[in-house]
Amino acid sequence: MSTTTTWGLVVETTMGTGERKHTEAQVVAHVTGSRTEALAELERRARNHVPMHPMSPKRRRLLRAGDGFLLVVDGSWQSFVTRFTVAELLEDSAAPPAPKPVVEAPAPAPAAPAAPPGEPAERRVGPAVELDADGVPVRPAWLGRTDLT
Incomplete structure (x- = not known):
């Protein structure tokens, strides 16, 4: 088995009485x-397990069995069993989807500064826009515009 195998830890326990x-x-x-x-x-988990029944345990035995452990607890009138099993997970209908691989996107080209209203696009002349590592302008294009008030 590979080291990426997922194992389910299953606990079967006696519930109720009589x-x-x-x-x-x-x-x-x-x-x-x-x-x-x-x-x-x-x-x-088996060693630390405290079963609901019996209420007044008289004897506790933990046994190793093929794929797990068997805990037998004797009470005043009855014995109660808890079975601990390890089983390979083959399918899970409610498993979360596997994460998608992260693909680094190329940094976007610097955008030309927007021309103020009424000014033709050809007249946009100015320094290149400074971008941070995520491609977001360090100084917003609207900062310092007087026509926005």
């Missing part, structure tokens, strides 16, 4: 890198 007991799953994070890096982050 007859309403069921398992819910969610992707809690993504890790971009190697599978080893993803497993290390998953193990960190």
